Amino acid sequence: MDLARIGFGSDLHRLEKGTGLRLGGVTIPCDLKTLAWSDGDVLLHAIVDAILGALGEGDIGELFPDTAKENAGRDSVEFLSEAMERAYRAGYRVGNLDATVHLERPKLSPFKDVIRRRLRELLATDAIAVKAKTAEGLGPIGEGKAIAAEAVILLVRWKREEG
Ligand code: MG
16 A cells, blocks of 8 residues: 555536535535536535545546436535545545635635635545636636636555555
């Protein structure tokens, strides 16, 4: 078993008129929502892919297909719990997270701390970085048609090597 494994994940969803965005397991009140099969939490989806990537276990779409009825409207926190469970069983915990959300609006600054707090809880570590960037009006993100997220996760071994 390796001492540490690194993983990267990214995600993008279309935006449409709505009553709030789910981001990092938190609801951001605004006049938008993501177009998605689940709750469309791009940040959690990127984090789940980063964990699965570090474990070498495929991607979120393989684990939770968007054709499966049980995943419709599903809280992405449940996807993250499954990924965390797999990491734990493989002998790893989260060392740290470094994530960036790309969106034009709403401004995330009033919500960053609550998102970080939620992620500290969900990932069981204090080493959480969440950043936000606009796209300067350029491309689908800049035009407010999409939201994206990228995440890098370091998994560190918690379990002693057996034998
Ligand atoms: Mg997604």
